[in-house]
Amino acid sequence: MCLPQEPQWAEFKNGTTGEALIYGAEYEDNTSRAKGLFSKHMDDNDPPCAVCHSTSRGSRLMIPARTTCTKGWVLEYTGYLMTGKTIHEKASEYICVDKDMSIIxxxxxxxxxxxxxxxxxxxxxxxxxxxxxxxxxxxxxxxxTK
Known part of the structure; x- marks a missing residue:
């Protein structure tokens, strides 16, 4: 997930609950499973961000730490990043939940x-x-979207 260099904040409450956190990332390719799979050894380096855009198919982009879209993109909705609790064992991913969330x-x-x-x-x-x-x-x- 790509985090911008200059975040934009919506409404917030300062202070940490520790329930769901987001961290910066770094490569860990100094393991026996990773050796030989990559063209370079990049252990402990931070990965860059990459976003793909196809001109032949519509594109949807979730941008964390932003409240506005990049120029040329259309705003669908703003919200908050949510994920499973840090200590839970179930698989989870970061998703953008509409600030005007709905329910089933x-x-x-x-x-x-x-x-x-x-x-x-x-x-x-x-x-x-x-x-x-x-x-x-x-x-x-x-x-x-674009």
Whole structure:
């Protein structure tokens, strides 16, 4: 997931709950499984961001830490980044949930606790530098199309 160099903030509450965090990334290719798979050894280096755009097919882009789209893209909605709780064992990914979220009718009393979504907070360190990010601040997001 590509985080911008200059985040934009929506409404937020400072302070860390630790329920769902986002970190900067770095390569770990110094393992026996990774050796020989890559053309270079990049262990402990931070990966760059890449976004692909196809002119023959429509494109959808989720941009974390933004409240506006890049020039030439159309805003579909703004919201907040959410994911599963850090300590949960179930697979999860970061998703952008519309700030005007909706629900499936008739599901409010289920409380199945299958996969739970929590607001994602910035966790400073490594390639996620503070500033411009702020420890514990909720990460906004935007969905854009082209």
């Amino acid at each position: 009718p008739g599901t409010s009393s289920n409380n199945d606790d299958a996969v739970l979504l929590y607001l994602v907070e910035a966790n400073c360190g490594g390639s996620m530098t503070c500033p411009p990010y702020v420890q514990g601040r909720e990460i906004a997001c935007v969905i854009c």
